[in-house]
Amino acid sequence: MQSVTDWHLVRLFRERVSQYRDRIAIKYQQGRSWKTINWQQFGHRVDALACALLREGIGVQEKVAIFARNMPDWTIADLAILSCRAVTVPLYPTSTTGQAQYILNDAEARILFVGEQEQFDKAESLLSGTSVLEKIVVLDPGVDIRNCPQAVYLKDFIGCATTTAFRDLLTARFESSDMDDLVTLIYTSGTTGEPKGVMLDYRNFGTALRLHDQRLLLTEADVSLCFLPLSHVFERAWTFYVMYRGATNAYIRDPAAVREALASVRPTVMCAVPRFYEKIHSAIMARVEQATPFRKRLFRWALATGERYFQRQQSGRWMTPGLRLTHAIADKLVFQKLRVLVGGRVRFFPCAGARLADDINLFFQVIGLNIKYGYGLTETTATVSCYGDAIALGSIGKPLPEVDIRIGADNEIQVRGGTVMRGYYRKPEATREAFIDGWFRTGDAGYIDDQGNLVMTERIKELMKTSGGKYVAPQVVEGTIVRDHFVEQVAIIADARKFVSALIVPAYEALEEYARSMGVKFESRMDLIRDQSIQALFQQRLESLQKELPRFEKVKKFTLLPREFSLDLGEMTPTLKLRRKVIMERFGKEIEAMYT
Structure with missing residues (x-):
């Protein structure tokens, strides 16, 4: 049986580097071609950057920020920060200058990794407006840093930091690591009021990884497309899970380029929000409207056949030979062509972040796109509940094992378990308000149905x-x-x-x-x-x-x-x-x- 410390993110990462070595860990787009980074290279880059941070005097549990779009160096910087026992503070790449300034000041981050020109320009303007920011490390070598004395390209920042002294210090930091250390401060968006820094520790993430193993089956043969922002807990926690399972992560910087990436990467798994599926469904239905009468009839027949097949499958009823045959024909003539829109080899797609309409959910399940619809928050290290093998339309699945849910006053969904945050950074009053009798108050209303599935009805505050x-x-x-x-x-x-x-x-x-x-x-x-x-x-x-x-x-x-x-x-x-x-x-x- 594994001990609690076996689920430490840095330990898991080091194990995968040692285990997989020459296998592909990362894919990323450079121009029109896709480049790869194997596990050994991945580990070397993380260690080199971690040593550079130690050379800068980064202390235990000191905050270091990342302000960039998705790219391999985002995750490399993240793991390098964690390897030093420091704390990663992600900023959304679309954050305004004011939002970035608030977070950097609140977290007291003196080193900031930035991705592209847009983020650098905002960061540079903050050098005189923040009391702590000292250095900007630029991930993209194409950024014009305009001789800014506090800015340095990633390659130059690393330099020759991997000396024996820094490697020994890095090892000592790792050996002294603790599951109660903070992994990250993730600042909530703040639809009302100022953002709050959600404190998540290694125990939170370790528990999330362990519990997902009991709900999903991800293997080293899988390829995940990383297109939701890594600054969001959904994609970030999923990226840690992909890493832990030894699968390949394919990064794209521009979410608008997801269509082209799906065709070239052909992912087997991918996180997405309901809006992604709404747009695909809308585009498909618009094309059907313009189709010939014969194609319209074929499409409707295929959907009706697929729905009958899906319902029998989910209820565990015997599948008649006739239905098996007609479903195979519908799949060949219609469904396979629709699945090509998302690469054609999907095993399952985790989906969360908003409400997914039942009819759209059903449509994709029917055509053979296995959406693992779920529910979670930043404060719960993402997943609270999600679909397993059974798909209960109208619900957001069963709670993960060891995640307790109760329905409180005003039908509020309240959560307790190892994935629930420690609290809000430097906001004791907000932390107290977020809990009642040890249960986290989600602010969402819902109920648990007769089969034990969670159903969300509305956002209470809205x-x-x-x-x-x-x-x-x-x-x-x-x-x-x-x-x-x-x-x-x-x-x-x-x-x-x-x-x-x-x-x-x-x-x-x-x-x-x-x-x-x-x-x-x-x-x-x-x-x-x-x-x-x-x-x-x-x-x-x-x-x-x-x-x-x-x-x-x-x-x-x-x-x-x-x-x-x-x-x-x-x-x-x-x-x-x-x-x-x-x-x-x-x-x-x-x-x-x-x-x-």
Whole structure:
């Protein structure tokens, strides 16, 4: 039986380096080709950078920050920091200068790793605005550091740091490591108020790895595509799991390039958020709408066949020879071609971060894309619950083993277990408020069904109450509307209002293509969204989308916006959640016009 310390992240990493040596650990794109790093090279780079950090005098549990898009050097820097018994503080690559300044000051990070020019420019402007930042280490050699005396390229920073003295110190740090050491401070997005640094330690991550082994089967033969930001707990914890299992991680910097990467990497596993599947589903359905009558009938027949097959499979009922045959035909003619859109060799795709509509979930399960839908938070080291072999539509799966869930006041989901955070960094009051009787309060409402599956109903803090006293869960309504391929973003307004209204950002590429096909003349986005036929199109689609919603939840009026909600303007968090208060203030005139 393994001891607790066997689950220490740095120990696990060193074991894999020794075990796999020449096997591929990392893939990454350079120009149009894909390069590889084997486990031995991976280990050497981590050790070299760790020695360089020790040369800089990095202390035990000192905070070191990373401000970059996904790249191998992100993880190399992360593991080098941890190898020194220091603490990694990730910043979202899209963070504003103000957000970065707050985190660096709060964490007191004197060394900052940056990725590309955008991050360097913001970091450079902070050198005089932070009391602690001393050095910027630039990961991308193509960045212009403009002779900044506090900036240094990664290669030069490492230099000749791997002397015997620093290697001995590195070994001593590792041998003195403790499961109670902090691994990371992950600052929550802060939809209201200032961000809070979530303290996660080695015990949290070790427990998460061990429990995932009891729910998932990941092997050294798997290839994972790393495209969600590593600054988020979901992709970061998953990357640690991929590393621990000896699988290959393929990094892409630009999330917008995921489509091309799927075709070239052909991953067997990949983390994604529901919006990823909503967009694929929307694109597929739009293409079906344009198909010939025969292809439409074939598509619908295949889906109906696949649904019958899936339901029998999940209920454990006997599969008739006829259904096996027709399903094989449907798979050959339709489903295989759809799976090619995500590389064609998927084993399973973990999915979390927001609500995934049941019909979209079912669609992908039917075509043979095994989505492991789940639920978790930064404060719980990601996963609280997720699907296993059984798929219970309408739920977010069963809790992981050893993760306890109870339903508290206001139907709040409360969690207890080894994956729950230590607390918020330097915020004792916020930490006290986050717990009740030793249980972490998620702020999400839900229940546990008769089969032991967790079902989330709404976000408690975001519930809106109409002037008629009806409660509206904005995520449910927004999730319903954003599935349309003409909709990119939506914000619901209902609090203290007579009815529900919406600010809608169209998916302009799809909308402009439609407008041209229909002969709609426009010279700007404003021309387009003011056109009566476009307004009628959205009205018609809203009515169709909202058929299943209760009358009081349906959007009665809407306003189309000429631009997206902006991260830079503070309308969204770095995790792309809506900052509703800012949006209500920024678009106050448009909102009032819908109610007068």
